[in-house]
Structures are given as structure tokens and as C-alpha cells.
Amino acid sequence: xxxxxxxxxxxxxxxxxxxxxxxxxxxxxxxxxxxxxxxxxxxxxxxxxxxxxxxxxxxxxxxxxxxxxxxxxxxxxxxxxxxxxxxxxxxxxxxxxxxxxxxxxxxxxxxxxxxxxxxxxxxxxxxxxxxxxxxxxxxxxxxxxxxxxxxxxxxxxxxxxxxxxxxxxxxxxxxxxxxxxxxxxxxxxxxxxxxxxxxxxxxxxxxxxxxxxxxxxxxxxxxxxxxxxxxxxxxxxxxxxxxxxxxxxxxxxxxxxxxxxxxxxxxxxxxxxxxxxxxxxxxxxxxxxxxxx
Numbered sequence: 001x002x003x004x005x006x007x008x009x010x011x012x013x014x015x016x017x018x019x020x021x022x023x024x025x026x027x028x029x030x031x032x033x034x035x036x037x038x039x040x041x042x043x044x045x046x047x048x049x050x051x052x053x054x055x056x057x058x059x060x061x062x063x064x065x066x067x068x069x070x071x072x073x074x075x076x077x078x079x080x081x082x083x084x085x086x087x088x089x090x091x092x093x094x095x096x097x098x099x100x101x102x103x104x105x106x107x108x109x110x111x112x113x114x115x116x117x118x119x120x121x122x123x124x125x126x127x128x129x130x131x132x133x134x135x136x137x138x139x140x141x142x143x144x145x146x147x148x149x150x151x152x153x154x155x156x157x158x159x160x161x162x163x164x165x166x167x168x169x170x171x172x173x174x175x176x177x178x179x180x181x182x183x184x185x186x187x188x189x190x191x192x193x194x195x196x197x198x199x200x201x202x203x204x205x206x207x208x209x210x211x212x213x214x215x216x217x218x219x220x221x222x223x224x225x226x227x228x229x230x231x232x233x234x235x236x237x238x239x240x241x242x243x244x245x246x247x248x249x250x251x252x253x254x255x256x257x258x259x260x261x262x263x264x265x266x267x268x269x270x271x272x273x274x275x276x277x278x279x280x281x282x283x284x285x286x287x288x289x290x291x292x293x
Contacts, residue, residue, distance in 0.1 A: 033087070034060075043070030048080070059083040065099075072109040077102045084133070091169045096133040103127050117201030128152040136169050142183075143167050156194040161186045165262055181262035182281070191250035218247055228275050236278040242285025252288045257281040 038046045049064030062080040078101025086092035104110045104126050106118045111126075118126065131149040136142070148160040162185035196210075203213035221244035228236035239255075246253040259282045268277045 041070065043072075044068065060085075073104070074110065075099075075102055075104040089170065091172065093136040093138060093169065094134065097131070099130040101127075102130055117198060120201045120204055121197035123155070123197070126152050126155065128155075136167075138170060141166055141168055143169070152192075152194075154193045155197065156192045157188075157190040159186075159188040159190075166264075178266050179264060180266075181264050182257065182259070183262045184259075185255075185257040187255040189246075189253040189255070191246075191252070195247065195250040214247065218244055221247065228278075231275065233275050233279055235282060235284075236275040239278050239283050239285040242287050245287035246285075249287070254286045254288070255283065257283045 034046070034051075038044050045066075045068035047066045048062040050062070052061045052063075053059070054061070060082045062082075063078065065077040065080045066074075067077070067080075068074050077099040079099070081098045081100075082096070083098075084094055084096035086094045106115050106123050106126060108115045111118060128151045129149075130151075131147060132145070133147045134143060134145045137144070142163065142165045144163045145161060148158075148162075150158040163183040164180060165183055166179045166181050199210050199214045199217070202217070203210045206213060208216075221240050225237050225240035225244065228234075228240060242253065242255075259280065263281055267280060272280065
């Protein structure tokens with residue numbers, strides 16, 4: 001072997017050893033930091049089978065994840081990918097997280113009041129994926145959720161984007177929710193069986209068939225839309241009409257709240273009925289096919 005090839009081989013070997021050492025060091029440091037955050041967060045438990053770090057896009061990927069959240073929720077995920085995460089504040093001011101291959105048992109702690117209808121429809125476990133990206137402006141006290149995506153197999157997809165202000169994440173207390181305001185929100189719902197599950201649960205609770213229950217719901221929404229129209233509330237009339245169309249032919253439902261001025265959430269509970277709340281929030285609802293998303 002010539003001297004130049006020996007040098008080239010030695011150089012490549014040196015680069016490989018350095019790269020391996022760097023990756024081992026980075027993975028070790030990230031793993032230690034994750035363990036520290038979990039240990040310092042009351043009620044949070046996290047275990048995983050493998051960890052990898054991408055130096056090019058600064059992403060951390062965990063595989064075979066099991067998580068107990070502080071609020072009692074429990075889920076497993078094949079992959080949990082964190083590409084942005086604020087480590088300087090106790091409550092992160094920004095984060096981008098994606099979970100793939102998520103499984104959640106249908107329990108009250110996981111789904112609240114939705115657990116019963118899901119179980120009644122045969123969903124003992126919900127499978128899907130989850131993604132979230134948000135950023136908090138501490139100076140303006142504004143939280144901007146760029147994307148919150150929930151995809152549940154055999155149920156449907158939810159896509160939410162919203163902006164909230166007067167929110168103090170660094171000194172959060174429940175009583176401060178009184179001043180919380182919504183500037184804008186956009187929710188897209190794509191049905192893959194969710195409507196059928198809800199209708200089936202309602203039909204079962206009233207002891208009737210699914211078609212009868214659906215027709216009753218459609219009729220009720222039509223009557224409510226007529227009432228809103230007679231009350232000269234075109235905003236509520238449009239929302240209820242959109243919901244009725246979505247129930248008749250489930251596909252994609254686009255809901256948008258675009259108030260003229262940011263609306264305090266407390267205002268929705270100060271004696272206003274559902275029709276006035278729709279007008280106050282300036283909500284619109286459009287039903288379309290699954291191809292529209």
C-alpha cells in the first residue's frame with residue numbers, strides 16, 4: 001500500500017472515530033438532560049428504548065416510548081421526535097413535537113367524558129399520531145399555536161391553529177384564565193368514523209337506532225338554524241347550517257373563529273346563550289368533502 005493510501009485510510013479512520021465519539025457524547029448529554037427534566041417535573045414519567053440525535057436539524061428522536069403525564073394521561077408511541085424545545089424556562093416557551101404510532105387506552109383519565117362513547121363504539125384503544133408546534137411571547141403575553149394535529153385511526157383528524165393573549169405561562173394560576181383572550185382560531189375536522197361513533201353512542205343512550213338518532217340530530221340543528229335566522233343572527237345560522245351539512249354527509253368541517261376584537265373566554269359564560277357566543281366569536285363553519293383538506 002502506497003504512503004498516500006495509508007495516509008488516506010488513517011485519516012478516514014480518524015474521522016470515523018471522532019464522529020462516533022461526538023455522537024456518543026451528544027447522545028449521552030441529551031439523555032442526561034431528558035432524565036433531569038423528567039426528574040424535576042412532578043408526575044411526569046418517561047421511558048424509552050432508544051435515543052438518537054440529529055446534528056443537522058437539532059432533532060432528538062426517542063423510540064419505543066412510554067409516558068405518564070402529570071395530569072394522569074398515559075400513552076405509548078413508536079417514535080417521539082422533538083425538533084425544538086425551550087430548555088431555559090420551567091414552562092417551555094416554544095416546542096415542536098411529533099409522536100408517531102401512538103396508542104392510548106380508552107380510560108377516563110385519558111379521554112375524560114369522551115371515554116364512554118368511544119368504549120360504546122368499540123374503541124378500547126385509540127391509535128394514531130400527534131404533532132404540536134407553538135411559541136410563547138413573554139413580553140406580549142401571547143401564545144401562538146402554529147399547529148396542533150391529532151390523527152386517530154378509524155375516527156378522524158383534527159388540525160388546530162390559534163392565538164391567545166393575556167396568558168402568563170411563567171406564573172400561571174387557574175384564576176388568571178379569567179383574563180385569557182382568543183384572537184383567532186382555525187379548526188379543521190376530517191371524519192374517518194368519528195361521526196358514526198358519536199351517533200351510535202347517542203342512539204344507544206336513547207335506546208334507538210343510529211339512523212333515527214342521526215335524523216333527530218339533523219332536524220334539531222335545522223330548527224336551531226331557523227331560530228338563529230329569525231333572530232337576525234346570520235353568524236349562528238351559518239355555523240348551525242354548516243354543522244348540519246357535516247352531519248348529513250361527514251367529510252371535512254372547517255371552523256374558524258375570527259372576532260373583531262380579542263374575546264375574553266369569561267365573556268362566553270356571562271349569561272349569553274350559544275347563539276350570542278357564536279356571534280361574539282364571529283364563528284364560521286363550512287362543510288366539504290375529505291378531498292378539500
